Amino acid sequence: MLPSAHVDAAGETRDEPRKSAVVKTDPMSPSRTILRVVAAEAAVLAGAALVATRHPRMAVAAIAGGALAAWATFRPGSPLYGPVPSRGPRDAPYAALTFDDGPGPSTPAILDALRAEGVRATFFILGRQARRHPDLVRRIHAEGHQIGSHGYDHGILVWRGPRYVRDQLTRTALAIADAAGPDALSPIFRAPHGYRGPATWPAVQRAGYRMMGWSRGVFDSANPGADVVVQRSAAALIPGCILLLHDADGWDPEAARDDTAAAIPGICAAARDRGIELVTLDELGV
Numbered sequence: 001m002l003p004s005a006h007v008d009a010a011g012e013t014r015d016e017p018r019k020s021a022v023v024k025t026d027p028m029s030p031s032r033t034i035l036r037v038v039a040a041e042a043a044v045l046a047g048a049a050l051v052a053t054r055h056p057r058m059a060v061a062a063i064a065g066g067a068l069a070a071w072a073t074f075r076p077g078s079p080l081y082g083p084v085p086s087r088g089p090r091d092a093p094y095a096a097l098t099f100d101d102g103p104g105p106s107t108p109a110i111l112d113a114l115r116a117e118g119v120r121a122t123f124f125i126l127g128r129q130a131r132r133h134p135d136l137v138r139r140i141h142a143e144g145h146q147i148g149s150h151g152y153d154h155g156i157l158v159w160r161g162p163r164y165v166r167d168q169l170t171r172t173a174l175a176i177a178d179a180a181g182p183d184a185l186s187p188i189f190r191a192p193h194g195y196r197g198p199a200t201w202p203a204v205q206r207a208g209y210r211m212m213g214w215s216r217g218v219f220d221s222a223n224p225g226a227d228v229v230v231q232r233s234a235a236a237l238i239p240g241c242i243l244l245l246h247d248a249d250g251w252d253p254e255a256a257r258d259d260t261a262a263a264i265p266g267i268c269a270a271a272r273d274r275g276i277e278l279v280t281l282d283e284l285g286v
Helices: 030-051 056-074 107-117 127-132 134-142 162-180 200-206 226-236 258-273
Strands: 005-007 013-015 094-100 122-125 146-149 185-189 242-246 277-279
Touching: 094 107, 094 258, 107 134, 107 258, 122 127, 122 134, 122 185, 127 134, 127 162, 134 146, 134 162, 146 162, 162 185, 162 200, 226 242, 226 258, 242 258, 258 277
Parallel strands: 094 122, 094 242, 094 277, 122 146, 146 185
Antiparallel strands: 005 013
């Protein structure tokens, strides 16, 4: 999908101006999101307590619905807020490496390692980082990796409406197009932390994107050491697996991911030992 086009509710494409009307809100952090969800759940429980004596079934339904909504919010693969593919076919010897939050200081080393291994991956890029490192976006595209959107500033989308979600997508698309051309971005989107709200999936779909999840995250963002990243990744690598890694830090734009970069050769060796070829999400057939 071109960043200068928009797919409307009727499925028709219309041109848009190159500039996006920026929604002026601060990125919402995970902690603020969790506090709001807890507050909402507390309000549901308080309301249920008020009606429990006279309407016990209504109270139980309210409590169950609130719990289900909270579960779906923080479970990346939950279908409650729309379909989110989290794996590819299991009957073929392929798996996908995916990287979130970049590009950043460790992206060149990760690209060097992938090139040395002859492996192509999928990078979910932040628009903010594309503006900081357009040369790396160009390199990712030029070396045959797939590029998806991770939103503009890594803000959590749970409490955000359709206009905010679309703004995140539009600004990111423009940043990637400015860096690497209008055909660099695949119409796929992974929400920061995988957290979604009721408005996320409809807004993403209307903008012409597909949501994407993952099969296993190895928590490389905690910098546990390259050997640990390799061990966790090797344990997860089965046919159809979508592995979540990070080439940058969504909350600290210049933080390095040296452990992840150092782990790439070991991850690729583990895949070869299992007879698994590492491919992009498009090639995986998700």
